[in-house]
Amino acid sequence: MKILVQKFGGTSVATPESRLAAVRHIERAKSEGYAVVVVVSAMGRKGDPYATDTLLSLVDRFDSDVDDDALRDRDLLMSCGETISAVVFGQLLRSRGHQVTVMTGAQAGIRTNGDFGNSRIVDIRPERMLSALSESRIVVVMGFQGADENGETTTLGRGGSDTTATALGVALNAEAVDIFTDVAGIMTADPRIVDDARQLSQVTYTEICNLAYQGAKVIHPRAVEIAMQRNIPIRVRSTNSDDPGTLVTQASQQLEHGALYDQYVTGIAHSANLSQIRVDGEGIGSSSIFTLMAEHHISVDFISVTPHQVAFTVADDVAGLAVKYLEKLGYQPEVRAGCAKVSAVGAGIMGVPGIMARIVEALASEGIEILQSADSHTTIWVLVDGVQMAAAVRALHRAFQLSTL
Numbered sequence: 001m002k003i004l005v006q007k008f009g010g011t012s013v014a015t016p017e018s019r020l021a022a023v024r025h026i027e028r029a030k031s032e033g034y035a036v037v038v039v040v041s042a043m044g045r046k047g048d049p050y051a052t053d054t055l056l057s058l059v060d061r062f063d064s065d066v067d068d069d070a071l072r073d074r075d076l077l078m079s080c081g082e083t084i085s086a087v088v089f090g091q092l093l094r095s096r097g098h099q100v101t102v103m104t105g106a107q108a109g110i111r112t113n114g115d116f117g118n119s120r121i122v123d124i125r126p127e128r129m130l131s132a133l134s135e136s137r138i139v140v141v142m143g144f145q146g147a148d149e150n151g152e153t154t155t156l157g158r159g160g161s162d163t164t165a166t167a168l169g170v171a172l173n174a175e176a177v178d179i180f181t182d183v184a185g186i187m188t189a190d191p192r193i194v195d196d197a198r199q200l201s202q203v204t205y206t207e208i209c210n211l212a213y214q215g216a217k218v219i220h221p222r223a224v225e226i227a228m229q230r231n232i233p234i235r236v237r238s239t240n241s242d243d244p245g246t247l248v249t250q251a252s253q254q255l256e257h258g259a260l261y262d263q264y265v266t267g268i269a270h271s272a273n274l275s276q277i278r279v280d281g282e283g284i285g286s287s288s289i290f291t292l293m294a295e296h297h298i299s300v301d302f303i304s305v306t307p308h309q310v311a312f313t314v315a316d317d318v319a320g321l322a323v324k325y326l327e328k329l330g331y332q333p334e335v336r337a338g339c340a341k342v343s344a345v346g347a348g349i350m351g352v353p354g355i356m357a358r359i360v361e362a363l364a365s366e367g368i369e370i371l372q373s374a375d376s377h378t379t380i381w382v383l384v385d386g387v388q389m390a391a392a393v394r395a396l397h398r399a400f401q402l403s404t405l
Helices: 016-031 052-060 068-095 127-134 160-171 205-213 221-230 286-295 316-328 355-365 386-399
Strands: 003-008 035-040 100-103 110-112 121-124 138-142 145-147 153-155 176-181 202-204 234-238 246-249 254-256 259-261 267-280 301-305 309-315 334-345 372-375 379-385
Touching (some): 003 016, 016 035, 016 068, 016 176, 035 127, 052 068, 068 100, 068 138, 068 145, 068 153, 100 127, 110 160, 121 160, 127 138, 145 160, 160 221, 205 246, 205 267, 205 334, 221 234, 267 316, 267 386, 286 309, 301 372, 309 316, 316 334, 334 386, 355 379, 355 386, 379 386
Parallel strands (some): 003 035, 035 138, 100 138, 110 145, 176 234, 202 246
Antiparallel strands (some): 110 121, 145 153, 254 259, 267 309, 267 334, 301 309, 334 379
């Protein structure tokens, strides 16, 4: 069988009109000879009746400890959104003459490690899906969920439906995985900030992972990492358009307008509401600082360690707690709240001289101070004042001519 996995996010299944648009994509795939597996998210976003965050608000109003029993129960509650969505979507497909099999994550063979609220997939047993597909049935799978070895329902954390889709794509050796959203594809920058941001026709797995980790929220990076294991192509597309969207593959070069080129920077991402914390002094115990943060479940980023200073960032809303714990250790941390991380991402960065120089020049020309910087093979990060974030994104987008490539 030639199998295609199509995932439809919350906005794609939120209304009768959007669900019908989604069905048309499925029917087009069927007409092209594909056996189709559909993965659906819960309907809508927070505030909509069956959205995951709305369901959680029913229990989050209670002031009680979240123990193991409560976490188990929360997963049962959170899985309801996808259950409702899948059944409604299945009925719509049947009303249009299709044979449909609706499955929970567990029925689709998804086995997890049992970490309630943020489980990892450890195995997929696709026999039941393959049997239904062999009978020309459309298989609709509830995203974001699976079951552990004891049969307990578990959820996969944020972006879990993306993860479901690519994991099924790998297990079924699919031709591709389509991720349908309310945008047409991956952009060179946030179009709400950069007016001339351009849709990318193709990016690499590494590039989209880095864009996602640095703030772009079109697809969850864990889902991309799973597809990369078997080199399953991903297409990020709009539910409301026939545009082919953005293709995510292993290739590091792109073919556009009949010309092959290899660009240095693919896109500019950003992440706001960060606090920079600096601890100065001789013989700083950096290991004790980061152990302390880990013990209190405070995620740190943008780490810089020298013999005389430790600097890192945390989310603004936990900066006060981080400072309190550091002061208990006898440190006197300096805090700069309201910062933002701006990232230049591209597979062509590695080994190319002058990229950082261009970033520094572009930001300096706009009077933007770099508070901290770091780099990897595919990403260069700079920390700036949050009020200058939008200007920094636009400056780097111009500096690398991303609107004209």
